Structure formats: structure tokens, C-alpha cells
Amino acid sequence: MATRRAPARTSRGSARTVIAQLDWRRPQPAPIVLVSGPEDVCAERAISAVRDYLRAEDPSLEVSDIRADDYESGTLLGLTSPSLFGEPRLVRVGGVEKASDAFLTEALSYLEHPQDGATVVLRHTGATVRGKKLLDAVRAGAGGGVEVPCAAIKRDGDRHDFAAGEFAAAKKKIEPAALRALVSAFTGELNELAAACQQLIADAPGSITAQTVERYYGGRVETSAFTVADTAIAGRYGDALIALRHALASGADPVPLVAAVAMKLRTMARVAGKRGSSAAIAADTGMKDWQVDRARRDLNGWNESSLGRAIQAAARADADVKGASRDAVFALERMITVIATRRPFGG
Incomplete structure (x- = not known):
């Protein structure tokens, strides 16, 4: 069966072909699939989705993996050439950002005459400019390919959207508060957040609530940090001190504790005094609608003076826990x- 081709498009006012850019959650096969960008979690999902798509079309799919940086001449053509029974072929090529000269030469030649029934996936992380000529050729339409960009996911809003997408793709309901708590609990590598989402999808019955997230991941330092921040900002002094002591007893580092508080205060400051819809404020500040809504709720009971004091207190604590004071707990x-x-210390 011939591999399906996603449509290419032509730049306005130019004859130069620009290949289709596909969402990593919904890629489609093509003779050449360029999976670009540094986010390995998204890249792995995209490559798996291409394999699953092809296998659903024909269970006899032959799958091969090669490395562009440890390449033996003739391998690409050998793996993509039709077999006796004509099974479709998928060749996944890793390490294109470190490709050998031999691979680049043969890959550029392959673009001129891609094999019928074969799909070649090129994984390039963007860590180097190695292979730029190959990438430029693919993006210009050589070989009839598509590109699946996998940009880095670092901003809080992007991580929130990633996690929401995980549950939406699995048709699993998660409450907004639970989603916020989960994203707050995994502020490190994206693969940890992805694994946590998949665990909840697989193991948690019914709709996922904040209590579900707390039951699974309540012991994480990041969750404790945001619990401290939320209770303090809400004005629940006793609960905030208890949460702080619990976090410290659980091994929380004072630095991320202060960072969690400071991040929420900064978000509140960005929203304070702004009028208009959440969508309009989000567009103006570069935030997400849900972040604006949360900041507006957090601002209840605050004024310009109390928010200013809080931000100054967080800045002082940040310096203290990083060495300016010998007593981080007191800070x-x-x-x-x-x-x-919401008063000066000792006031």
C-alpha cells in the first residue's frame, strides 16, 4: 500500500514549496516525516503515532531503526526497498543532528527517488546545525514530506496545555484544580509530568479531582511548595505555617518554596488593576485565561500596599535562603x- 502524503503548500509570492507542519499529537504518514525540535517526549509520541497509523492500515508493516551518526553505507536504500511480498516499510532514523557524511549523502539522494510504500522518519533535535542541507531540502518539498515540530515546553502555560492534552487525548476528565495541582507538582523534566498524567489516566477511576492528585503525588516537594503559597496568599496564616513545617519536614528545599510563592505573587501583580475579559488580559500579558482567572481569585482581599509588601518579603526571603541569612527557616x-x-512583620 502506498504511503499517504500530507498536502504541501506554496509560499505566497514564491515558487518555493513549504511542507505541511503537523501537530505532534496528530501526525500523518508521508514518504518523509521530519520530526524536529528538542522536546523528546513530543517527538516520541509523534513517531509512535506514525507507526500506529501505518500498522492500522497494514499489520504487516516492517519497522526498522537506524542511527544517522553510526551509519553503514547502503542501509537506507536497503531497508526502504520493496520486499518480495510488498509489505509497507517504516524506517526510523535517530541522531540526524549528528549525522555522518555517508548518511547525509545517501539521504539527499533518497529524497530524489523515495521508495513506494516506505515511510522514513528523520529525528533532528536541533541541538546542532549538522544536516541543515538535508533539512532545508525536506522543508523545500523534496521527497514529498511533512514536518512535525516539537518545540521545547518550558513555560507554565505550555506545560498546563500539554497536561490538558494528555487527558483530552485519553478522553479522561480532570478537574481544573486537579490539573493545576498536577502541573505544579512536576516542574522539572517534561517526561515526569507525562508519566504522571499517564499513571492517573491508567489507574485513577472516574474523574480526576484535586484529592486524587494529592493522594498520588502529595509527597512531592513542588506540591508542598504550592500548598504553602496557596494557603498563605489566601490569608490562612495557621494553615500556611503548618503547611510550611510539613514541607520542611518532608525534605523540601527552601529555595523552591520561596520560588513558588514569588511566582504566584508576580502573576497577581501582572493582573492587578487590569480591566477587561480574562482572554483580553491574557493576550495582553502573555498568560493563559485560567492563569488570569486564578490570579483574580487570589487578589481578593489584597490591595496595592499589601501586595507590594508581600513581593518585597518574598524577595528578601529569596536572598536569605540563598545565603544572606544563617536561619532559612526563620526567613x-x-x-x-x-x-x-497582609501586614508588616511584627506589625
């Missing part, structure tokens, strides 16, 4: 006191 408690009581 944290002083910050929490200023924030939760």
Missing part, C-alpha cells in the same frame, strides 16, 4: 507571616 516564616497576615 521563610517571616515571609509567610507578612503574606498571610
Whole structure:
């Protein structure tokens, strides 16, 4: 069966072909599939989706993996050439950003005459400019390919969208508060957040609530940090001190604790005083609608003076826990006191 080709498009005012750019959650096969960008989690999902698509069309799909940086001449053509029974072929090529001269030469030649029934996936992380001529050729339409960009996911809003997409793809309901708590709990590598999402999808019955997330991941430092921040900003002084002591007893590092508080205060400051719809404010500030809504709720009971004091307290605590003070615990408690009581320390 011939591999399906996604449509290419032509730049306005130019004869230069620009290949289709596909969402990594919904890629489609083509003779050449360029999976580009540094986010390995998204790239792995895209490559798996291409394989599953082809296998659903024909279970006899032959799958081969090769490395562009450890390449033996003739391998690409040998793996893509039709077999006796004409099974479709999928060749996944890793390490294109470190490709050998031999691979680049043969890959450029292959683009001129791609094999019928074969899909070649090129994985390039963008870590180097190695292979630029090959990438430019693919993007210009050689070989009839498509590109699946996998940009880095680092911003809080992007991580929130990623996690929401995981549950939407699995048709699993998760409450907004639960989603926020989950994203807050995994602020490190994206693969950890992805694994947590998949665990909840597989194991948690019914709709996922904030209590579900707390039951699974309540022991994580990041979750404790945001619990401290939420209770302090809400003005629940006693609960905030208890949460702080629990976090420290669980091994939380004071630095990310302060960072969690400071991040929420900065978000509140960006929204404070702004009028208009959440969507309009989000567009103006570069935030997400849900972040604006949350900041507006957090601002209840705050004014310009109390918010300014809180931000100053967080800045002082940040310096203290990074070495300006010998007593990091006292620095944290002083910050929490200023924030939760919304008064100067000792006032």
C-alpha cells in the first residue's frame, strides 16, 4: 500500500514549496516525516503515532531503526526497498543532528527517488546545525514530506496545555484544580509530568479531582511548595505555617518554596488593576485565561500596599535562603507571616 502524503503548500509570492507542519499529537504518514525540535517526549509520541497509523492500515508493516551518526553505507536504500511480498516499510532514523557524511549523502539522494510504500522518519533535535542541507531540502518539498515540530515546553502555560492534552487525548476528565495541582507538582523534566498524567489516566477511576492528585503525588516537594503559597496568599496564616513545617519536614528545599510563592505573587501583580475579559488580559500579558482567572481569585482581599509588601518579603526571603541569612527557616516564616497576615512583620 502506498504511503499517504500530507498536502504541501506554496509560499505566497514564491515558487518555493513549504511542507505541511503537523501537530505532534496528530501526525500523518508521508514518504518523509521530519520530526524536529528538542522536546523528546513530543517527538516520541509523534513517531509512535506514525507507526500506529501505518500498522492500522497494514499489520504487516516492517519497522526498522537506524542511527544517522553510526551509519553503514547502503542501509537506507536497503531497508526502504520493496520486499518480495510488498509489505509497507517504516524506517526510523535517530541522531540526524549528528549525522555522518555517508548518511547525509545517501539521504539527499533518497529524497530524489523515495521508495513506494516506505515511510522514513528523520529525528533532528536541533541541538546542532549538522544536516541543515538535508533539512532545508525536506522543508523545500523534496521527497514529498511533512514536518512535525516539537518545540521545547518550558513555560507554565505550555506545560498546563500539554497536561490538558494528555487527558483530552485519553478522553479522561480532570478537574481544573486537579490539573493545576498536577502541573505544579512536576516542574522539572517534561517526561515526569507525562508519566504522571499517564499513571492517573491508567489507574485513577472516574474523574480526576484535586484529592486524587494529592493522594498520588502529595509527597512531592513542588506540591508542598504550592500548598504553602496557596494557603498563605489566601490569608490562612495557621494553615500556611503548618503547611510550611510539613514541607520542611518532608525534605523540601527552601529555595523552591520561596520560588513558588514569588511566582504566584508576580502573576497577581501582572493582573492587578487590569480591566477587561480574562482572554483580553491574557493576550495582553502573555498568560493563559485560567492563569488570569486564578490570579483574580487570589487578589481578593489584597490591595496595592499589601501586595507590594508581600513581593518585597518574598524577595528578601529569596536572598536569605540563598545565603544572606544563617536561619532559612526563620526567613521563610517571616515571609509567610507578612503574606498571610497582609501586614508588616511584627506589625
